[in-house]
Amino acid sequence: MERKSTNIRQEEIKAAVLSIIFRDGLKKVSTKNIAKEVGISEGSIFRHFKSKKEIILAIMDDVINDLIEDLRRTSLENSPPADRLYNYLCKTVTYLIENKGITILLFSEASYENDNEMITKLNYIFNSQKQLAVKIISDGIAMGLWDEAVPVTDFATLYMGIPLSLNIEMVLSREKFERNNFCKRMYDLILKILKKS
Amino acid sequence: MERKSTNIRQEEIKAAVLSIIFRDGLKKVSTKNIAKEVGISEGSIFRHFKSKKEIILAIMDDVINDLIEDLRRTSLENSPPADRLYNYLCKTVTYLIENKGITILLFSEASYENDNEMITKLNYIFNSQKQLAVKIISDGIAMGLWDEAVPVTDFATLYMGIPLSLNIEMVLSREKFERNNFCKRMYDLILKILKKS
DNA sequence: TAACTTTGCAAGCAATTATTTACTTATGGA
């Protein structure tokens, strides 16, 4: 009966959830299976989280604290907008590839549960990414580097399709997705929209 | 005790599933709730479908027969590629907006269940759309209308982000999504990538 | 050492799941 602190167990539980999602699908994320994955009893899970929903919300908070805050910093740098946009996109892609279960959790769990708290968090994650992208593009246009005729919010909607496409490709072909230079290839494409003609 | 033929009940059951998904979320799609929505007993459902999974697969088949086959026709027309691309995109967008539950079903249920048969069908739906888009773009390039330097498969990946973005926007803001001219706006953006410089 | 808190477990909870059962009744062609 090895004992670990709640902090550690919380991390183990969140990691277990993501592993199960990526390996077996969202349906298999039951408290019973989480317990088995961590190596503790089912009841113990409720020592560290008050409900299953709290686990999911905690993972979404991790995304906000890790990814979104990192993206915010990138977006607000004062390096050239082109560099910022490239880093911005690649950081997102890298994060999604390295935290595999997260993409499925984000884009499926909220529409599965239809839970208000989850949808609010997902909305924040999604719209933050959009708005921070808008910031970079607006800067580039204001600096006279990019085409001022580009509708920035529409562009941001199209931009958000990139991580979403990546997500679906990963769901459909789990391991063998061709991620080589994925962000560079997508970056080159969208840059053409921004270029002055 | 009104009685209807299996054909009719199957349509009612599929429609009920989509209604429940859009109104209450995927989680509420239980045989009990489907029965209530249709107005029959739970057991009756199994007179018309051999399992719940068969209902989902039947809806996916509808997408293949209705949307994908329509897109195939559009893609293979011999009208100008620009017209074809515009119609192609708008048909997809219109279909997704008019069949609300379908977007959630397609992009969430497969990753929820992690079922091979479902993933195979989703893969077919997704890749057909991609390949048919590739066909239109390749035609445009071959006719000397568009930039031959555009990497067509990368472009198709970016293109697929459009329906995916639409899906997420609809999940996040159910009714009040600004769908006005959505396809025209997205079309104008991606056309800039294709234009010769 | 004593007292207290935290972490652990096995067992049990009520609720829900998809599906099957055994039986009834309506419909449509002979």
Place this chain on the structure above:
DNA sequence: TCCATAAGTAAATAATTGCTTGCAAAGTTA
């Protein structure tokens, strides 16, 4: 009109769900 078939039901099925309980033992602080 007869009768097989198709379409309906209520109720029971076994399995699973998230979560709670009661109690034991490990860690921490005094």
